[in-house]
Amino acid sequence: xxxxxxxxxxxxxxxxxxxxxCTYTDSSSTYxxxxxxxxxxxLQLLTYIFSNMDMKQDQRLTVLLNKKDKHxxxxxxxxxxxDSAIYFCAAKRDLSGGYQKVTFGTGTKLQxxx
Amino acid sequence: xxxxxxxxxxxITATGQRVTLRCSPRSGDLSVYWYQQSLDQGLQFLIQYYNxxxxxxxxxxERFSAQQFPDLHSELNLSSLELGDSALYFxxxxxxxxxxxxxxxxxxxxxxx
Numbered sequence: 001x002x003x004x005x006x007x008x009x010x011x012x013x014x015x016x017x018x019x020x021x022c023t024y025t026d027s028s029s030t031y032x033x034x035x036x037x038x039x040x041x042x043l044q045l046l047t048y049i050f051s052n053m054d055m056k057q058d059q060r061l062t063v064l065l066n067k068k069d070k071h072x073x074x075x076x077x078x079x080x081x082x083d084s085a086i087y088f089c090a091a092k093r094d095l096s097g098g099y100q101k102v103t104f105g106t107g108t109k110l111q112x113x114x
Numbered sequence: 115x116x117x118x119x120x121x122x123x124x125x126i127t128a129t130g131q132r133v134t135l136r137c138s139p140r141s142g143d144l145s146v147y148w149y150q151q152s153l154d155q156g157l158q159f160l161i162q163y164y165n166x167x168x169x170x171x172x173x174x175x176e177r178f179s180a181q182q183f184p185d186l187h188s189e190l191n192l193s194s195l196e197l198g199d200s201a202l203y204f205x206x207x208x209x210x211x212x213x214x215x216x217x218x219x220x221x222x223x224x225x226x227x
Contacts (some may be wrong), residue, residue, distance in 0.1 A: 031214055042116065042204055043157075044220035085151045090155060092214045097171050099162075102148075106156030 002026040004105035006089050011111045018076040020108045023090030024072065029091040032065060034074045037086040037107070046074070046087075076110075084112045117141065118215045120205050128227055132193040139186055139207030145169070146188040147216060148180055151202040163188055164210070195226045203208035 003025045012018045013060050024032070035043040049056045049063045049072070056063045059114040062075040074082055117140035127133055139146050148160040163182035174180075177195075182188040192199060202223050206216040214223035 017131075033215070035218075040220075042118075042220045043206075043216075044218070045215050047211055048215065090216075095170075097144075098210045099164060100210070101162075101170055102147075102216055103159070103215065104157040111123070 002091065002093060002101070002103040004089055004091050006087075006105040006108045008040050008106065009109050009111070011113060012079050013046075013113050014079060014081055015023040016079055018074075018079045018083065018112075019109055020074045020076075020087050020103055020110065022074075023070055023073065024089070024091045024103075026091055026093050026103070027067075027070065028093050029061075030094055031089040032063075032072050033088075033092070034063065035088040035103075035104075036062075039083075042083060043088060047049075060112065074077075079110075079112050081112045081114055084110055086110070092099040116217040116219065116220035118205060118207050118217050120222050121205075122222055123143070124223050124225075125141060126225045126227060127203065129195055129197060131195050131226075132191065133224065135190040135192070135203050135205075135224075137188045137190070137207075137219060138207030139188070139205075140217050141211055143207035143217070144186065145208045145210060146182055146186070147206040147208070148174075148188070148190050149204040151204060151221070152200075155202070162191070180187065195224075197226050200224055200226045217219065 084106040119138040160174040162170040
């Protein structure tokens with residue numbers, strides 16, 4: 001079955017870069033996502049990458065996809081205290097009839113030290 | 115604001131009781147998903163509905179059930195509650211196809227005492 005794995009915790013100093021890693025098992029995944037969950041809130045989509053892309057950059061965020069190794073990473077440049085949150089990696093698989101299945105990782109808690 | 119509304123935001127109840135969590139999807143979204151977030155188990159997929167029909171089932175206990183109504187809102191029913199059912203329950207909605215982005219509500223925090 002589909003599985004998405006992430007490390008549970010990452011601590012960085014304010015101003016440094018953060019790199020959150022994710023591996024997934026389903027080679028049929030069409031889109032891969034990064035969601036952010038701030039304390040007491042729901043998940044919010046940060047960015048996504050289509051499976052035929054290697055990299056996507058969006059302001060301070062860079063997503064790298066290694067499809068061969070099924071490895072996804074999220075780099076946050078110049079990490080700020082406001083970036084402290086849980087980051088979820090997710091993979092989408094298309095099913096018959098136009099439906100989809102989205103599998104989430106366990107989430108990586110990012111702690112930014114001032 | 116994602117456009118997905120969940121009620122209640124907080125709920126405290128006793129073991130053995132039954133509760134109903136409600137979700138209104140974003141306007142125009144036909145798909146609704148339910149997820150459970152526990153402290154030690156991350157985000158677990160429970161069930162998905164599309165336009166009133168069940169489309170996919172995850173790790174949903176037999177004590178739990180859900181449905182999606184003609185107006186597209188959805189309810190998750192949790193019965194014979196146990197201490198271990200204490201968690202955040204999220205509802206998400208999406209359109210079919212495209213990027214498949216899920217829009218999440220703010221969750222319903224259930225505490226079973």
